[in-house]
Amino acid sequence: MTASxxxxxxxxxxxxxxxxxxxxxxxxxxxxxxxxxxxxxLDQAVGRRGTWMMVYSATADPAGFDAHSxxxxxxxxxLAEVMxxxxxxxxxxxxxxxxxxxxxxAAALTADVPWHHYFGPGSPLERLAGCGGSxxxxxxxxxxxxxxxxxxxxARLPHKRAVTRFPLVRQxxxxxxxxxxxxxxxxxxxxxxxxxxxxxxNGAALGRSGSPGNWLGVVQHDWxxxxxxxxxxxxxxxxxxxGSSVRGxxx
Numbered sequence: 497m498t499a500s501x502x503x504x505x506x507x508x509x510x511x512x513x514x515x516x517x518x519x520x521x522x523x524x525x526x527x528x529x530x531x532x533x534x535x536x537x538l539d540q541a542v543g544r545r546g547t548w549m550m551v552y553s554a555t556a557d558p559a560g561f562d563a564h565s566x567x568x569x570x571x572x573x574x575l576a577e578v579m580x581x582x583x584x585x586x587x588x589x590x591x592x593x594x595x596x597x598x599x600x601x602a603a604a605l606t607a608d609v610p611w612h613h614y615f616g617p618g619s620p621l622e623r624l625a626g627c628g629g630s631x632x633x634x635x636x637x638x639x640x641x642x643x644x645x646x647x648x649x650x651a652r653l654p655h656k657r658a659v660t661r662f663p664l665v666r667q668x669x670x671x672x673x674x675x676x677x678x679x680x681x682x683x684x685x686x687x688x689x690x691x692x693x694x695x696x697x698n699g700a701a702l703g704r705s706g707s708p709g710n711w712l713g714v715v716q717h718d719w720x721x722x723x724x725x726x727x728x729x730x731x732x733x734x735x736x737x738x739g740s741s742v743r744g745x746x747x
Contacts, residue, residue: 503529503537510632514543517601517629519643520550522575526635531578534634539598547599548632549606549624551642552576552587554594560664560672561591568594573636588620591663592677595620601627612678613649621646645682656686 512518520538524531538548553569554561564587568576579585580596588595588606593614597605610618621643631643648656659681662674680686 500529500533500537503533504540507537507541511630512538512541512632513546514541515545516542516548517546517599517624517627518542518548518632519624519629520548520575520632520634521636521640521642522550522573522634523636524574531575532582534575535579535582535598542599545600547597547601547605549595549597549602549620550576550579552580552594552596554591557664557666560666562666563587563589563594568596590614591665591675592661592679593619611675614677614679615642615645615682616649616680619646645680648680648682648686651686653687657681657684657688658686659683 518538522534524534527534542548551572553572554566555569557566568580570577576596579598580587582598585596585598586602586606588609590609590611593609595606595609597603597620605620605623608618609620610616613619615621624643625646631641633640657680659679661677661679663677664672665675666672
């Protein structure tokens, strides 16, 4: 599909430039238009030298997870599944940390995802940050930013809560079996907190003020504000550089 010139201009207006590496979170309900058109516009906005990526997760498949055929989790949004099915997309082979990417860095970003602690060292998220990537929210809520889960691994907090999961994975012979995956708790948080919404609404400010118990404030301030920008520019600029104001109706 040919990209809408108007949509590409809007992406440029919120900071997407040719050659960028961008992780996208999008709500097509808020953005409007067709997901296929947004895929084409993002391709054009980052250009041949740029790469963009999304997290997919996976639907519960009674036949077991298969990297090539299992659909993206509907909770991630329509764009993820449309991107997954678009020719040229490279998808990681992991039932819990399933990413897709398009562009020259796609294979490097998605290859060899650690089986355990898949958002930690060696993960696609660490590679994104190490390459100076940006996060682009298109109508998506702040609590959709998957990069925070990598920050959880690097935040200086004791006694982080961990979980063990047993996803059903399809084997080469077509059978399915459960495989153990150990990771920090990326569903309910790495530490108790009374109101999860406050993590994203007030986390950075509380972290700066040293409020006890606000682990996400520590994550946002101690790591996102200091480490994420280390690959280029001033600390923290890459996380906040891209906004969430793209709107429109296009075909």
